[in-house]
Amino acid sequence: MSAPGGVIFWLLSVLCFLAGSWTATLSTGDLFSMLGPKNYTGAANFSTFLLDRSSGVLYLGARDAILAVDTKSLAPKSNPIVWDVPDEKKTSCVGKGKTEGDCRNYIRLLEFLGDGRIYACGTYAFDPQCAFLNMSSLTLEQGEDGGVRMETGKGKCPFEPSQHYTAVMAGGTLYTAATSNFLGTLFDISRATGPVLERIRTERSINWLSDPEFVSSAFIHQDELNNPTGEDDKIYFFFTEVAKEYDLYMKVKVPRVARVCKSDVGGMKTLQKRWTTFLKAQLVCEDRASGQRYNILTDVFTTQHTPGDPSSTHFYGLFTSQWEHEELSAVCVYSLADINRVMDGPFKELRKTCEINPEPVPTPRPGQCLNNALRAEGFESSLKLPDKVLTFMRDHPLMENSVIAAPLLVRRGITYTKVAVTRTAMGLDENQSVAATVLHLGTDRGELHRVAVVGQNTTLLHEMALFPTQEPVNNILLYKGQALVGSPLYLARVGAEGCSLYSSCEVCALARPLGCVWKDNACNPGLTGAIQGEDVENALRKCDRRVGLCSPAQRELRVSLGLRVLLPCVQVSPRSCTWEHPPHRHTRQHHSDLEVTVTEESLGTYTCHCQEGVQGGQKESHPCVRASYQLTLESPSVGGAVALSKGRHVVAVYIFCFSMGAVFGGFLLHFLFRRCKTRQHRPDHSLSSEKGRDLLGSSATPQSPSSASLLSEGFPITEKRTGNGTLLLTHHHNKTNGHPGSYGIGIRYDSNHGNNGYANNTNSNTALTSATSSVAEGLKLQVQEMPIDVRRGVERGRPEEGERGGEVDEEDEGLGEGLGGLEEELAGFTLFRLPAPLAQCEESSI
Known part of the structure; x- marks a missing residue:
């Protein structure tokens, strides 16, 4: 019996492995190259990227090591540069209450010094240290x-x-925003290197920094040739902090941008070794139509829309919401001009009094950077500023106005972790051009999404799974048309620009706003670009498809009465979505998705309309059909919803694996029962068979859980919507005192049309979930009650505690109570039906 069981086990393992490998190949088919743990000698926890654009060498800060990788071949330049912590220091760190894993040296800072060296800093067992890396020899300088x-x-x-931490190098001087004590309770934005007298930081005041979470920083260098006013260079910091301007009972978090000036050296008496130019303003990312505000800043990407022009700098912020309980991400963009305009505006009063007249602003204006006008008045340095200016600056770091922007992109069910941006100038005709923006977004599950933004039109172009495991993307660097994407364990290189990225006609048609045209079975740049939605629909129809961008094919869903169906509608634009549905229905809208309780009256057509961007010369947004469903009633005999046609061969493999596993389990149980029966015939003089029957009662076969609980717990049908257009139905099977509760059967499917570069493993999950729910319905075992006379006979034959010589062992007694009725349950199930009734096993000696 063991030999056939072993063969079946190995066969199932091989088949399931091949099915999993095939699915993984689908999700990573567009991956150019990738490095993982096998390519390094124990290095892991990559957290910091530094790219040498002149040589194409990428430096990675890891745990106890620094690595150098050639981006051309994506191969390590040498062995990892080891920089670990001595054992005695690890022991001391653990003794202070820290975990052994955290008491290592995690490289968090890599910055070029400009003399052929890299300045590297690590946590070094909660005692931060910095070292110097020689770029030519790839070694750390020795003492x-x-x-x-x-x-x-x-x-x-x-x-x-x-x-949370950020740092930037400005003219050879390091500016950082980090915690400054062991407990992590003190926060500073400081000039961390340079002459000791010029190392200044923020004031230790909640008006300056209130429990901040630092996100990003940027150095804006003024062009000497195009700087007639002599403006000083500036450093900008982005973070989220607890707002002190709102008098509320709960902590409200707000995103901020702060600015300091490069030539600031602090005040003479007031604000000594403190910033005299520290100003901060609130960032607002809000959809005005719905009033939804996104207040948690998670990442910022800085770019110049016009290369070489600092005034064209824009900051693309990645947001989520403190008030939402589901996964949610939004992208807003802010211009440097808008931020500086707010910094030059009125100051906010933070006093908790009833004063009506604000404090007058002294002259020269507090917080402004040095320029030619201030130098002409005799203020060549911040040390010469009057005390009244510095006192006002100390008490008024926050600006009254906010930097406001509307979201370019809103995704629900998706958590984005990093953002990078490329821009393309696209010509509409000989005299007119428009800029197209492509957002490269990394998710917390190791995926890379590409979204095109042209004017007010937002199009989801591509979704790609990068890594074998669902690890969060923590770095994205764009270099020579490639995107270098990193996670704690992997480094991937994928294409970032060009129409050749899109290998199918459908995806190329969606990239029509970027000027891509499908010709000669390839996606090529067109002579002219187009942003009209009608052109995208026409391009889709030329792909020999029945669907257009705003005319999707209607999908039929066969459902059963009582189910709760969640109909997805992918909302890329932040504009609202509405549903058309039958008049007599039970529905509830979850943002853009619609939950429907299936009744006879709710059957019919459901259509989702989303407001899209302007078209051509239109001034108003127009409705676009994003999804259409037809709910029809199926036969009650069918145990679940019908699987979709796509991916059925994968479902067959999983069903075969499950069926063979069930057969193998049946044979295994039969083998165990035969051994139990054999043991019964062996004489046992320690206890009589009568006593054994009394102790075991009606339980014939030992088994830990009941078969009903085993089956119900073995098929969890709960699925989670990932935001990529999946249909979700939940399967609930609750029992209270033996009575069945409400139930639902789950379906998932991919709403994307065709193999257009989207994540394709959704269809496999669809069929698998449907098939599993059907099998779960078919494998319910009917538990039969023991006849009353038999129960009474057993109770009459059970001796009292005094006759048995003491209390019954609690473990044996509980086991006996949990074994009743198994023979009747197995007899009712065809797969486990045995040729003869099972004999009761005698109790072994105690």
Whole structure:
């Protein structure tokens, strides 16, 4: 019996492995190249990227190591550069209450020094240290003792590996925003290197920084040739903090942008070694139509819309919401001009009094950077500023106005972690051109999404799974038409620009706003670009498809009465979506999706209309049909919803694996029962058979859980919507005192049309979920009640505690109670039906 069972086990393992490998190949088919743990000697936890654009070498900060990778071949330049922590220091760190995993050296800072060296800083077992990496020899500089030459990294690098942190190098000087103590309770934005007298930081006041989570920083260097006013260089910091301007009972988080000036050296008496130019303003990312505001800033990408022009700098912010309980991401863009305009505006009063007249603003204006006008008045340095200016600056760091923007993109059911942006100038004709923006978005599940933004039109172009495991994307670098995407364990390189990225006609048609045209079985740049939605629909129809962008094919869903169906409608634009449905229905809208309780009256057509961007010369947004469903009633005999046609061969493999597993389980149970029966015939003089029957009662076969609970727990049908256009139905099977509760059967399907580069493993999950729910319905075992006379006979034959010589062992007694009725359950199930009734097993000696 064991030999056939072993063969079946290995056969199932091979088939399931091949099915999983085939599915993984589908999701990573567009991947150019990737490095993982097999390519490194134990290096992991990549958290920091630094790209040398002149040589194409990428430096990765990892745990206890620094790696150098050639981006051309995506191969390591050498072995990892080891920079670990001595054992005695690890022991001391663990003794202070930290975990052994955190008491390592996590490289959080890599910055070029400009002299052929890289400044590297790590957490170093909660005692931050910095070292110097020689780029030519790929070695760390050594000290006189032969060890790594190090200097303190406090204020330059966080103490804890997971703490929020940002840093930027400006003219050879390091500016950081990090925690500055072991407990992580003090926060500073500081000039961390340079002359000691010029190392300044923020004031330790909640009006300046209130429990911040630092996100990003940017150095804006003024062009000397195009700077007639002599404006100073500026450094901008982006973070989320707890707002102190709102008098509320709960903590409200707000996104901020702060600005300091490069030539600021602090005040003479007031604000000594403190910023005299620290100003901050609130960032607002809000959809005005719905009033939805996104207040948690998670990432910022800085780019110049006109290369070489600092005034054209824009900041693309990635947001989520403090008030939403589901996954949600939004992207807003802010211009440098808008931020500076707010910084030059009125100051906010933070006093909790009833004063009507605000404090007058002194002269010269507090917080402004040095320029030719201030120098002409004798203020060549911040040390010469009057005390009244510095006092006002100390008490008024926050601006009254906010930097406001509307979201370019809103995705529900998706959590984006990183954003990078490329821009393409697209000509509409000989005299007119328009800029197209492509957002490269990394998710918390290791996916890369591409979204095209042209004017007010937003189009989801591509969704690609990058890594074998669902690891969050923590770095995205764009270099020579490639995107270098990193996670804690992997580095992937994929194409970032060009129409050749889109290998199918459908995806090329969706990229029509970028000027892509499908010709000669390839996606090529067109002579002219187009942003009209009608052109996209015509391009889709030329792909020999029945669907257009705003005329999707209607999908028929066969459902059963009582089900709760969640109909998805992919909302890319932040504009609202509405549904057309039968008049007599039970529905509930979850943002853009619609939940329907299936009744006879709710059957019919459901259509989702979303407001899209302007078309041609129109001033108003127009409705676009994003999804259409036809709910029809299926036969009650069918145990679940019908699987969709796509991916049925994958479903067959999984069904075969499950069926063979069930057969193997049946044979295994039969083998165990035969062994139990054999043991029954062996004489046992320690206990009589009568006593054995009394102890076991009606339980004939030992089994831990009942078969009903085993089957119900073995088929969880719960699915989660990932936001990529999947249909979700939930399967609930609750029992209260033995009575069945409400139930639902789950379906998932991909609403994307054709193999257009989207994530394609949804169809496999669809069929698998449907088939599993059907099998779960068919495998319910009917538990039969024991006849009353038999139960009474057993109770009459059970001796009292005094006759049995003491209390019954609790474990044996509980086991006996949980075994009743198994023979009747198995007899009612064809797969486990045995040729003869099972004999009761005698109790072994105690």
